[in-house]
Amino acid sequence: KWSISSRSAAAPSSSSTSSSFAFPFFSKPRERVSTSPPTRPPSSRLTILYRLFQYILRKKPAQPRSRSRPPPPPPAAPLYSSQYNTYFAPPPVVRIPPVAPMYSSPVSKWFPSSSSQSRTRARKTPSRESWFRRRPAPISNSYHGAARNVQDGLITMAAFLGTERSNVDVDLVVLMAHLQAACKQIATVLASPRELQQESSSPYETPPFSPSFGDDPRPMITISNNILQTALRSSGKVAAMSSEADDAPTWFGDDGPYVVVFDPLNGSPEFDHHTTPTSTIFGVYHRILEADHLPLGQKATINVMQRGERLVAAGYVLYSSATILCISVGSGLYGFALDTELGEFVLTHPDIRIPERGHIYSVNDGRYFDWPLGLRHYVDSVRQGRGQNRRRYSSRYMASLAADLHRTILYGGIIMNPSSQLQLVHEVNSVSFLVEQGGGRAIDGRRRILEIQPTHLHQRLSLFVGSRGDVSELEAYGDVQQVINIHPDYDDDDDEL
Ligand SMILES: O=P(O)(O)OC[C@H]1O[C@](O)(COP(=O)(O)O)[C@@H](O)[C@@H]1O
Helix, strand or coil: CCCCCCHHHHCCCCCCCCCCCCCCCCCCCCCCCCCCCCCCCCCHHHHHHHHHHHHHHCCCCCCCCCCCCCCCCCCCCCEEECCCCEEECCCCCCCCCCCCCCCCCHHHHHCCCCCHHHHHHHHHCCCHHHHHHHCCCCCCCCCHHHHHHHHHCCCEHHHHHHCCCCCCCHHHHHHHHHHHHHHHHHHHHHHCHHHHHHHHCCCCCCCCCCCCCCCCCCHHHHHHHHHHHHHHHHHCCEEEEEECCCCCCEECCCCCCEEEEEEEEECCHHHHHCCCCEEEEEEEEECCHHHCCCCHHHHHHHHHCCCHHHCCEEEEEEECCCEEEEEECCCCCEEEEEECCCCEEEEEECCCCCCCCCCEEECCHHHHHHCCHHHHHHHHHHHCCCCCCCCCCEECCCCCHHHHHHHHHHHCCEEEEEEEEEEHHHHHHHHHHHHHHCCCEEECCCCEHHHCCCCCCCCEEEEEEECHHHHHHHHCCCCCCCCCCCCCCHHHHHHHC
């Protein structure tokens, strides 16, 4: 019954169910279960290869190809204009080519630095384009079309205000659109004598004017004032406005939810001859509904003479080598530059924070001997590096408020106008609001500006504004407001110049 079996007989076959060890030579012959003819099983190596090929060549069941695409974006919401009592289609999406980085140095392009340190630094500093792209592109329900410009790499002012991030009421977006359009027009007129000539002969009530500025010594103020007034009226969003150039406020109508105060063209009297930068400064308040029942003149005055802390938005447009717009809608300070090719203000400085300390002071030094002792001591000490900062301060003075302000919010420092020269309602409140939104401080020497209740429309006061640390240091000197040699009327001061 016992036989010598072959080695192969002991090898596991596909039909065999037994997995027990079989001694190769003296094993009991097994009963065949399979009925198929016996085949020679492949050697173990061949088995592995065979299985491997089987595995590789195994045909996978065909996957059904998905043809579904991401759902199309929701249709842009139309923009409602209460002025025309109708909906406007959103603006078409225009593809704008990316803008080249602003300050690309040709030298670094030709001789790329090989040091790993500078390469790391270069990587850390994002280019202007990538910087725009890194920001998320929030889509607003109210201003969907404009917000799409974000995806094209540029954030225009309209897109910025339309995003949910800035949380701005659509009426304010419309008002700001009219304001910025007016400022673009002023910029064009300022830059072109031909435009200036045309504006002076336009239907605006501009006084007779000659190119030599002979009839009206400051025609640009009148022209800018008229451009702004027309824009505000046509926005349909303004109930009342007051301009530094007007004697009394203007009431447009009870429909407008906002009140606007502005200085149409702030700056040194020399700007008519293009020697200094100039600016438009504006502030926006809500209309005081409780005053609606009052007579026109009364309610207009009450509305435009609100405290600065009630401002909803403020801004300035600086007409300089570039046209710069800085605004706040109550949640930070943002800077835009006019892209002359696009004709749009494009976001260049998001969320500006004024440095806690600077090393620049800005004041008309020519009035040094009119200053009170506190102010003299302060300026003497920072000039000599004996202030809290232990740095010798530099002096910069443009004699143009927004120009000095723009430098101060970017580099820090302090602007001082110790005489009662600047107007609380039309310029100082807006400037103070912007500076506080950027983390700085604004005082009149004793009080926080935004808490001062205006007592008359053209009220003037001292202004000390800038980096928090610098303004606080000056405040500690106490006696900083100029009270001697104040011209009773600033306009007389103009004549001197
Ligand atoms: O020449 P001064 O007396 O230093 O005054 C300069 C200041 O006067 C202003 O030009 C005032 O201009 P406005 O008359 O338009 O308000 C400021 O812009 C500037 O800060």
